[in-house]
Amino acid sequence: MPGLFVVRDAWEYASTSSSKPLDRKWFPLVEDVTVIGRDPARDVVIPAIYIRRAEAKIVRENGAYYLESLPHSNATVFEDQVPWCHRTRRVLNYGDLIKIGQYEFAFLNDPTDLIVTAEASHQQRAAADGRGRG
Numbered sequence: 648m649p650g651l652f653v654v655r656d657a658w659e660y661a662s663t664s665s666s667k668p669l670d671r672k673w674f675p676l677v678e679d680v681t682v683i684g685r686d687p688a689r690d691v692v693i694p695a696i697y698i699r700r701a702e703a704k705i706v707r708e709n710g711a712y713y714l715e716s717l718p719h720s721n722a723t724v725f726e727d728q729v730p731w732c733h734r735t736r737r738v739l740n741y742g743d744l745i746k747i748g749q750y751e752f753a754f755l756n757d758p759t760d761l762i763v764t765a766e767a768s769h770q771q772r773a774a775a776d777g778r779g780r781g
Contacts, residue, residue: 649712650675650758651683651691651705654744655751673758676712681705683747684717691752698748705739705754712739712754 651674674681674691683691686700693702699717706713715736745752 648675648677649741649754649756651681651745651752652755652758653750654753655749674752676705676707679707693747693750695748695750698750702747703745706736713737714739714743714745714754 653672653674678690681690682701682704683689683693684701684703685693685695685698689701701717703717704715706715713736739754741754741756743754745754
């Protein structure tokens, strides 16, 4: 079953973060609509005060998954692009990275994909930071 895996959370960015760690959680996408936000009633809760109560949602339609930003959302980044404006919709492919605030999620087909995706994400970050050059 497809889901979101926390690849990186705010605790990895700064040890002084006021956010709570998500501890590499796996969030299976069971429903047709999965809402991501700070509100404890959300399907995927990001415990950070700078995240909106409802930041983004993942919608399943006809076997495909879409990431949608919600009105006034300003912390959602898809595949290292600039933050996108509200009501933007993107098709999700397995392995795509979604960054919400300082939390990074990988969209995966199955939790067994975690090791491969985590390593690829680490290599991408290292290359972006200039550490991946030989």
